[in-house]
Amino acid sequence: MVTDDRSGVATPANSSVSSELRVRVDQAACTGDGLCVTRAPSVFEHDVDGLAYVKTDTGELLTQPGAKVLVPLPLLDAVIDAADECPGDCIYVERPDGTLEAGPGS
Numbered sequence: 001m002v003t004d005d006r007s008g009v010a011t012p013a014n015s016s017v018s019s020e021l022r023v024r025v026d027q028a029a030c031t032g033d034g035l036c037v038t039r040a041p042s043v044f045e046h047d048v049d050g051l052a053y054v055k056t057d058t059g060e061l062l063t064q065p066g067a068k069v070l071v072p073l074p075l076l077d078a079v080i081d082a083a084d085e086c087p088g089d090c091i092y093v094e095r096p097d098g099t100l101e102a103g104p105g106s
Contacts, residue, residue, distance in 0.1 A: 021101055022068040022094050023079050027051045029090035036082040036091055040075050044082065052090075068094070 023043065025036070030051040036044040037052060044052050045061055054069045055061050062069065071079045071093065083091035083102040093102040100106035 020096055021071045021076065021079075022096075023054055023071050023083070024066060024068040024092050024094070025052050025054055026090040026092065027053070027065065029088045031088035031090075033087045035086060039082040040078040043069065043071065043075055043079055 025044070027049075032046065032050040032052065034046065034052070037046055042057075042059075043054060045055050047053050047061060047063060053061050053063055054067055056069055057072065079091075080093055080102040083093045083106075086103070089104040091103050092100060093106075095101055
């Protein structure tokens with residue numbers, strides 16, 4: 001029997017728990033390659049301009065420059081992979097204190 005508190009662990013009943021990391025896309029550097037959209041389509045989406053943007057957990061596309069969203073814990077690896085492998089080096093995953101976890105300069 002598991003008796004420790006696992007409330008912060010993503011489970012089917014608790015799948016939206018955040019890692020507390022935030023992600024943003026620098027559209028000035030975005031190549032529109034789509035790797036991020038393929039890796040984490042519930043976090044990234046292309047707008048009509050062909051560039052990637054982040055979206056909220058309700059699917060709202062945030063087109064303001066520098067917009068950030070919390071990284072859902074179940075998608076943490078996919079978002080970090082997208083940041084590390086992005087051909088445009090335009091995805092930044094940041095800790096709450098602003099230090100980079102993944103992306104250019106991390």
